[in-house]
Amino acid sequence: MASIREVAEEAGFAPATVSRYLNGHIKLKPSTQKKIEDAIDKLGYRGNGLARRLATGKSETLGFVTTDISYPFFASIASAAEREATRLGYALAVFNTRNDIMREMQILSYLQTRQLDGVIIMTNHTQTEDLATQITNDSHVVILDEDIPGAVGPRVFAENRQGGRLAARHFLENGHRSFAVISGPRGLISVEERIEGFKEELSVHGLSLPSDMIFSGPYSEETGGLGVDHFRNSPDRPTAMFATADNLCLGAIREANAANLKIPDDLSIIGFDDIPNADLLAPPLTTIRQGTAELGAESVRLMLGRLRGEIDPSVTTRIPVTLIERQSVRRMD
Amino acid sequence: MASIREVAEEAGFAPATVSRYLNGHIKLKPSTQKKIEDAIDKLGYRGNGLARRLATGKSETLGFVTTDISYPFFASIASAAEREATRLGYALAVFNTRNDIMREMQILSYLQTRQLDGVIIMTNHTQTEDLATQITNDSHVVILDEDIPGAVGPRVFAENRQGGRLAARHFLENGHRSFAVISGPRGLISVEERIEGFKEELSVHGLSLPSDMIFSGPYSEETGGLGVDHFRNSPDRPTAMFATADNLCLGAIREANAANLKIPDDLSIIGFDDIPNADLLAPPLTTIRQGTAELGAESVRLMLGRLRGEIDPSVTTRIPVTLIERQSVRRMD
DNA sequence: ATGGCATAGTAAACCGGTTTAGTTTTGTTT
DNA sequence: AAACAAAACTAAACCGGTTTACTATGCCAT
Incomplete structure (x- = not known):
């Protein structure tokens, strides 16, 4: 790789001149420009980003x-x-x-x-x-x-909170009355805000979400599966489950399939994210799309x-x- | 950000000493090491990757x-x-x-x-x-x-060729006799080798793939849909379709759904890649897994x-x- | 001719490390 | 105590750009 000093020498000018010209900090007369351009072409000069960064700090x-x-x-x-x-x-x-x-x-x-x-x-x-x-x-x-x-x-x-509300409203509009949530780790904003929104909408309709109907874990597919498992064996089995991310749904669907639990017939779910190809899953996933x-x-x-x-x-x-x-x-x- | 020169000064040694010590090019007596380490801690020295790269070329x-x-x-x-x-x-x-x-x-x-x-x-x-x-x-x-x-x-x-063979063999073992391929752009190795393998296996069983049963296009979901469309209206409708990538299958499934064509009842497909969650699609996708x-x-x-x-x-x-x-x-x- | 002022171009320091070649100090032999 | 080797450490050049402060040249008006 040719350096700016080599270009300068080839063109017959100083490195500073070449540098300033190249950065538009200076105007040169046409004959000088030509000489520099020719030297650049001849040597295949490309500049060294590392050096520039070191010098400029950008x-x-x-x-x-x-x-x-x-x-x-x-x-x-x-x-x-x-x-x-x-x-x-x-x-x-x-x-x-x-x-x-x-x-x-x-x-x-x-x-x-x-x-x-x-x-x-x-x-x-x-x-x-x-x-x-x-x-x-x-x-x-x-x-x-x-x-x-x-x-x-x-x-x-x-708009996490709004997402939670939309999910709850959709469940309500479809006649659901018993709810559960599968979430990522408590404390994450995507978890807390979405759950809050979900609860808010329920409370508007005089319903609530008992805290034991929230199952949390790391944001992994496995958590989704464990959640389904958990609620399947719980005393009052929910009909509607809101998951704070689609990958939880993936695990949930997988587990439901394994347990011969039909979605949506036995259990309805709404996810969050709208991951690509959520429309092609079995069943096609109703979910909150984030742009x-x-x-x-x-x-x-x-x-x-x-x-x-x-x-x-x-x-x-x-x-x-x-x-x-x-x-x-x-x-x- | 503290520089190596500042560290050297603080410790009372030369920059070169600090540099060589930090890179393990040199052994220093314990008291010197301590002084340098202390200076580093005190100044919060972290090194500058850019400068190191410029100097070392790595x-x-x-x-x-x-x-x-x-x-x-x-x-x-x-x-x-x-x-x-x-x-x-x-x-x-x-x-x-x-x-x-x-x-x-x-x-x-x-x-x-x-x-x-x-x-x-x-x-x-x-x-x-x-x-x-x-x-x-x-x-x-x-x-x-x-x-x-x-x-x-x-x-x-x-092992693209082997993948093509496996796909063909699986179709054959399930009794299929009329085949089609949806592929990415002709000329790509993932296209040519997979098709070659597919044909090879067919020919071992005395069958062949007419060239008009290959539908190619860019590697997009859209191509998969167009392919399904194309073969659906073709005179001899294939029962088995091999796609050289799973995203082609995604488009194919989407189009098949829209056209009320049942997979696998009306059309069987095998994909390539085994994208995550291919098991959760409707239908769960038989595919060639690349590790x-x-x-x-x-x-x-x-x-x-x-x-x-x-x-x-x-x-x-x-x-x-x-x-x-x-x-x-x-x-x- | 002379002063004033652009215009054209440059020397040298700088960014923050590494490395080579060398000097100084310490320790061991004899 | 002198000789010598090993250990400890350093000065200065280098990587390849940018930038500041400055000089040299040319041009015009007076």
């Missing part, structure tokens, strides 16, 4: 942190974020952390060394104190989809706004949700 | 290029690659290209500037001349899942082997495939 790359890129919902958001970042002249590097705080901290530390200009972080656990302090110290982080309590920075969340395109794109826009200092760190954008009716809820009567 | 980061991170099969491979890379002391940055050659070229160019030590590339189109030359020039690329003809570098592919964990991990291992110069650029690793029997193939008779 990387023009954003990091996107996710716990599990193989969960389609997260992958969709990442994909949308990449699109928006590219459109705005940034590269997006996606990092998979498998819910490992150390990995998350490591990626955040890339900020300090300016290997990344900003980090959009989607995390998934409740032990977030260390993360919170590190994020607050650094003003280049956007929090996406799941909260990191105590951290200062712009946030992008779905992945908006979540991804908005997080990038907030990130760049933040980098330019145009955005207040305390903003929280809420992305609307919609109920997608399919066939996992039985009409009671 | 980034300890691998790039993973995929056309569409939101396709679960690709996401699974990326996830496995990340795991293996982390295990071996490397970071993995995933890049989404949406099949845009310019983006792919851009990421490959990060190699020249040593922003990435190596790139694992999973591409998906047939116009690959420019890519091929750039890859050949650079010896830090591993080609994964889909070939880039003409490029020199280690490759990791599934995503092996594909991802092996590509990383080959990459590191290549970086160390231990691996011949012409090696091609083949990852075994297995047929996963579910319920999308009807037993005829």
Whole structure:
């Protein structure tokens, strides 16, 4: 790889001149421009991003942190974020952390060394104190989809509470009267807000959700299966089950199949996320759709706004949700 | 951020000493070690990866290029690659290209500037001349899942041909005699080898696949739907359809539902990939599983082997495939 | 001719590490 | 006590850009 000094020598000028010309900091007379351009062509000069970053302190790359890129919902958001970042002249590097705080901290530390200009972080656990302090110290982080309590920075969340309400309303409209919830870990915003919304809507109709009708666990398919198992053997078996994420539904469906429990005939379920191909499941899944395109794109826009200092760190954008009716809820009567 | 010079000054030694100590190039007497460690703690020194990379020419980061991170099969491979890379002391940055050659070229160019030590590339189109030359020039690329003809570098592919054979054999064992194929773009190795294997197995049993029973298009769900449409109206309607990727099946199932065509009763299908949750589709999809964990991990291992110069650029690793029997193939008779 | 002012271009320091070649200190032999 | 080797540590160059502060040149008006 040719360096800028080689180009400068070939063209007969100083490295500083070439650098400033290339960055548009200076105007040169046409003959000089030509000589520099020719030298660049001749040597195949491409510039060294690393050196530029070291010198300028900017990387023009954003990091996107996710716990599990193989969960389609997260992958969709990442994909949308990449699109928006590219459109705005940034590269997006996606990092998979498998819910490992150390990995998350490591990626955040890339900020300090300016290997990344900003980090959009989607995390998934409740032990977030260390993360919170590190994020607050650094003003280049956007929090996406799941909260990191105590951290200062712009946030992008779905209308979780509204999602919970929509689910409850749909169950009610279909004549259900006994409810259960399967959720991810208590304490997560996606869990608490969605459950709150669900309860709110029930209470509007004079109904309630006993706390023993909430089954929680890690956000894994297994939890969904365990939940079905749990409620199947419970004294008052619910007819309607709201899951705070579609992957819980996947486990639930799998377990229901194994237990010969028919969905929706024996048990109705509503999920959350609307993962790709939720329409092709057996049964097609009724679920609360979060707009992945908006979540991804908005997080990038907030990130760049933040980098330019145009955005207040305390903003929280809420992305609307919609109920997608399919066939996992039985009409009671 | 504290620099190594500040640490050195605080500790009362030279920057070179600190650097060499930290890299284990030198042994220091305990008292010196202690002073340096104390200075590091006191200043919160973390090192600057950018500067280290510029100086050493190594980034300890691998790039993973995929056309569409939101396709679960690709996401699974990326996830496995990340795991293996982390295990071996490397970071993995995933890049989404949406099949845009310019983006792919851009990421490959990060190699020249040593922003990435190596790139694992999973591409998906047939116009690959420019890519091929750039890859050949650079010896830090591993080609994964889909070939880039003409490029020199280690490759990791599934046993595509064997997959095609397994699909055909399964159809034959279930009594099918009229076949069709829906495929991605002709020219891709995943298309050609799988079709070849399928034909081979048929010919062993004295059967053949007329060329007008192959429907090709981009690797999108839409193509799957169009394929179903196409064969539904064809004079000799096939009973068995082999799709060279599961996402084609997703489109096919969707279209079949819309056209009130029952799978597997009216049409049997076998897919390829075994995307996550293929077991929960309606119907549960019989498909050829490619081991995503092996594909991802092996590509990383080959990459590191290549970086160390231990691996011949012409090696091609083949990852075994297995047929996963579910319920999308009807037993005829 | 002279002053004033763009315009064109550059030297040198800097970003924050690593590495080479070498110097100084310490310890062991004889 | 001198000679020598080993151990401990460092100066300075380097990676490849950017940026600041400055000089040299040309042009015009007076």
